[in-house]
Amino acid sequence: MSARVRSIVEHLAGNGWTERPSPLRVGELAFDDFAALLEGPRDEHQLVLVLGPDADDPVRCVRALVRALERTGSTRPVTLILPSDDPDVRAELSKLCRVLTVPSDEVAKSLRSLVPLELPEPLEPVGPVDKALREVLGDPLGDPMVEALLEASRESAEKVEATLLEFFDRVEANGDEGT
Amino acid sequence: MTERTIDRLLELRLSAFRAFGGEETVPLDADVILVHGPNGHGKSTLLAALELAITGRVEDLEEFKDDYPRCLRHVSPESEETGSTEVELRYRSGDEALALRRRIQPKPGRKKGLEVVGLDGDEPAEGAKYFFEERAYLSQRGLGRLLELYQKPDEESRELPLVGVLRKLLGLDRITRLDNGLDAVLDIRRLRKKSTALQRLEAEEKRLVSDREGWEERKARLREDLHRRLEEIGDLAVLAGHRPEGLEVAALEADTIEKADLETIASTLDALEIDLDAVDEALARSQRLRGAVDALRRLPDSPEVSKILAEIAGELEVEASFEAVAEACEGEETRCLERRRELREAERERLRARLFLERAAAVRDQLLEALAQENLFEERATRLQEARDRFKAVRELAKEVHTAAIEVEGRFAESVFVDRLNRFANEFFGRLAPHEPFRPYLSKPESKWNRLRVSTGARLGESEENAFEQAGAIFSSGNLNTAALTLFIALHFLEEPAAKMLVIDDPVQAMDDVHIVQLSALLRAIARGDQPRQLVLAVHERALFDYLRLELGPTREGDSLLAVEVDRVPGTTRSTVRHERDVWQPDQVRFG
Numbered sequence: 067m068s069a070r071v072r073s074i075v076e077h078l079a080g081n082g083w084t085e086r087p088s089p090l091r092v093g094e095l096a097f098d099d100f101a102a103l104l105e106g107p108r109d110e111h112q113l114v115l116v117l118g119p120d121a122d123d124p125v126r127c128v129r130a131l132v133r134a135l136e137r138t139g140s141t142r143p144v145t146l147i148l149p150s151d152d153p154d155v156r157a158e159l160s161k162l163c164r165v166l167t168v169p170s171d172e173v174a175k176s177l178r179s180l181v182p183l184e185l186p187e188p189l190e191p192v193g194p195v196d197k198a199l200r201e202v203l204g205d206p207l208g209d210p211m212v213e214a215l216l217e218a219s220r221e222s223a224e225k226v227e228a229t230l231l232e233f234f235d236r237v238e239a240n241g242d243e244g245t
Numbered sequence: 246m247t248e249r250t251i252d253r254l255l256e257l258r259l260s261a262f263r264a265f266g267g268e269e270t271v272p273l274d275a276d277v278i279l280v281h282g283p284n285g286h287g288k289s290t291l292l293a294a295l296e297l298a299i300t301g302r303v304e305d306l307e308e309f310k311d312d313y314p315r316c317l318r319h320v321s322p323e324s325e326e327t328g329s330t331e332v333e334l335r336y337r338s339g340d341e342a343l344a345l346r347r348r349i350q351p352k353p354g355r356k357k358g359l360e361v362v363g364l365d366g367d368e369p370a371e372g373a374k375y376f377f378e379e380r381a382y383l384s385q386r387g388l389g390r391l392l393e394l395y396q397k398p399d400e401e402s403r404e405l406p407l408v409g410v411l412r413k414l415l416g417l418d419r420i421t422r423l424d425n426g427l428d429a430v431l432d433i434r435r436l437r438k439k440s441t442a443l444q445r446l447e448a449e450e451k452r453l454v455s456d457r458e459g460w461e462e463r464k465a466r467l468r469e470d471l472h473r474r475l476e477e478i479g480d481l482a483v484l485a486g487h488r489p490e491g492l493e494v495a496a497l498e499a500d501t502i503e504k505a506d507l508e509t510i511a512s513t514l515d516a517l518e519i520d521l522d523a524v525d526e527a528l529a530r531s532q533r534l535r536g537a538v539d540a541l542r543r544l545p546d547s548p549e550v551s552k553i554l555a556e557i558a559g560e561l562e563v564e565a566s567f568e569a570v571a572e573a574c575e576g577e578e579t580r581c582l583e584r585r586r587e588l589r590e591a592e593r594e595r596l597r598a599r600l601f602l603e604r605a606a607a608v609r610d611q612l613l614e615a616l617a618q619e620n621l622f623e624e625r626a627t628r629l630q631e632a633r634d635r636f637k638a639v640r641e642l643a644k645e646v647h648t649a650a651i652e653v654e655g656r657f658a659e660s661v662f663v664d665r666l667n668r669f670a671n672e673f674f675g676r677l678a679p680h681e682p683f684r685p686y687l688s689k690p691e692s693k694w695n696r697l698r699v700s701t702g703a704r705l706g707e708s709e710e711n712a713f714e715q716a717g718a719i720f721s722s723g724n725l726n727t728a729a730l731t732l733f734i735a736l737h738f739l740e741e742p743a744a745k746m747l748v749i750d751d752p753v754q755a756m757d758d759v760h761i762v763q764l765s766a767l768l769r770a771i772a773r774g775d776q777p778r779q780l781v782l783a784v785h786e787r788a789l790f791d792y793l794r795l796e797l798g799p800t801r802e803g804d805s806l807l808a809v810e811v812d813r814v815p816g817t818t819r820s821t822v823r824h825e826r827d828v829w830q831p832d833q834v835r836f837g
Binding site: 086089139143186212235238 | 416417419420421422423424425426427429430439440441442443445446632635636639642643645646649650652653656657665668669672675676679680738739740741742758762763765766767769770771773774775776795796798799800801827829830832833834835836837
């Protein structure tokens with residue numbers, strides 16, 4: 067196995083794919099023209115076939131494999147990885163299955179579409195603003211006016227303004243009580 | 246109580262809906278639903294029926310007000326009469342299988358036209374409807390609108406619809422409400438217009454200043470008056486040589502004038518009351534002597550007369566002659582009368598002084614009363630200052646809340662746009678166009694005039710030199726399409742979805758074969774990822790449909806794909822659907 071093929075296999079193996087031993091058998095037929103075979107990702111049964119740099123007649127080989135899969139009723143998606151980009155070969159192979167070319171310096175980038183999607187946990191709806199406001203406010207939090215303003219902000223800007231003005235009115239009322 | 250989400254679509258039924266003249270049942274209970282049909286046969290209509298069932302409207306058609314919702318009914322040249330137009334969706338929310346129905350029917354009463362009504366059913370939460378409409382369903386026109394974000398320059402006068410989505414998503418609407426609602430505290434003139442409490446406080450402060458000025462003026466006037474009156478008293482001749490010490494002080498020192506002890510002065514004046522008895526007695530005596538002399542003069546000379554004359558002359562200490570005695574008596578009488586006149590004048594002045602003093606005392610009392618008001622002014626001033634301090638404290642606190650709101654807005658907008666959303670979009674775009682050196686990006690938002698502004702640009706690496714504010718200037722139309730699609734998917738994944746599906750009508754618009762291959766890989770990754778989504782995709786090319794059916798097909802136990810074909814009923818203009826379910830079948834592939 068060439069260093070290029072090894073790096074491809076290692077990258078995919080590190081991302082949910084399982085390397086399988088050659089040859090690939092479909093019914094009674096065996097295909098041993100591939101430099102590496104992988105199945106996955108995770109519990110899926112997709113096939114990734116890595117062609118070696120010195121594959122004899124990749125078009126013939128892949129065509130035979132695809133026909134064998136069709137004939138036996140297999141619905142496995144097949145991805146063929148080419149170590150170098152020969153436009154003519156690629157065009158022919160693309161008619162048969164998904165084809166990816168992997169330049170030596172772009173292994174991860176080129177194989178990205180085969181890597182399972184792992185996304186960050188989604189945001190909690192609405193919650194964060196309230197929490198962040200409380201964090202930023204710090205000390206004044208707990209003040210009845212701050213709480214009232216935050217509550218009013220759930221409704222409308224007019225409600226926020228009315229709440230603010232009400233607290234100004236209370237200032238006046240406190241003064242009257244003082245007299 | 247948790248809100249009712251839409252976790253999985255199970256089945257769509259429609260009757261007499263646009264192209265579909267009869268009743269159709271479209272199963273949807275699969276991980277992937279692929280809808281295929283030639284242009285104009287009704288594949289988009291199926292998705293519109295789904296939208297109508299969930300949201301109660303078809304957004305893309307709603308703008309044709311003259312014909313909406315009439316255009317949702319089936320119209321056919323084959324038959325004039327069509328049945329009732331209805332859509333019904335069965336869906337799963339949590340563990341519950343639910344259903345909802347909507348019908349197009351005439352408006353009630355005498356109103357003209359048709360309306361969409363929800364029949365008895367299990368309505369999803371409003372949030373789920375909103376989520377479906379905005380971030381789960383992408384119609385062909387919807388993708389076009391997303392594309393505009395990348396092609397049109399940002400207008401300062403309005404926010405991008407994208408910002409609206411994020412405002413709603415992150416609750417930034419609350420920030421905007423705080424920002425707008427507390428805006429007045431930033432400018433005292435605006436606050437003065439809004440707060441009647443402040444208006445009253447400031448009016449009271451002005452009144453206090455005005456009252457105090459009036460009080461000061463009155464005080465000065467009274468003090469001057471008192472000063473003048475005391476000077477008048479002091480100038481009275483009757484007091485010459487009898488002026489009390491207190492009067493001296495009061496007259497000379499204005500600041501202590503109010504302390505003048507006018508009562509002591511009054512006592513002094515009272516003590517000066519003049520006694521006229523002595524002078525009256527002397528006058529009477531001299532008049533009596535003169536009368537006696539006149540009587541003697543009329544008598545004949547005799548020793549008796551001479552003796553009496555000698556006695557009178559001796560009493561008057563003058564020569565014993567009638568002339569001398571008469572002259573002495575007359576002189577004494579004149580002196581007595583003069584003295585009496587002087588004394589009466591003095592008494593009049595004393596009485597006048599007493600009157601002045603009483604008036605001065607009245608002025609002094611007014612002055613003392615005015616001076617006593619100083620405490621009241623101090624109390625009023627203190628009370629107003631305290632109110633002003635409290636007012637200031639409320640304003641400062643409101644400013645703090647405002648500042649915090651703006652800070653949070655900036656922090657959130659930046660973290661969501663620059664960090665999270667760009668990361669999502671990069672992930673998806675990187676999968677769709679792995680060899681494209683440029684990446685779409687959303688700029689750090691800037692808040693200006695209460696609006697958030699962002700630009701949808703393109704950049705090469707991290708360098709600012711290779712960042713372009715408008716992606717349209719860099720990307721091909723195919724890549725712009727890809728960027729718009731990735732933005733839509735990124736927005737979908739940003740928060741916990743209230744509708745766990747992606748419904749995309751013709752996702753491959755303007756994509757070349759390479760992008761289509763990558764798109765199918767991305768869609769597969771989404772359907773099978775750690776946050777899987779049900780996929781509903783409509784395509785019009787047969788080859789693409791077949792390709793996606795294989796690429797997105799089942800690859801493990803439990804996977805399922807529904808292939809839905811939309812076609813015309815032969816010999817009619819009516820459309821109908823047929824479908825096939827693909828499931829994973831163990832095959833004959835072995836290794837080694």
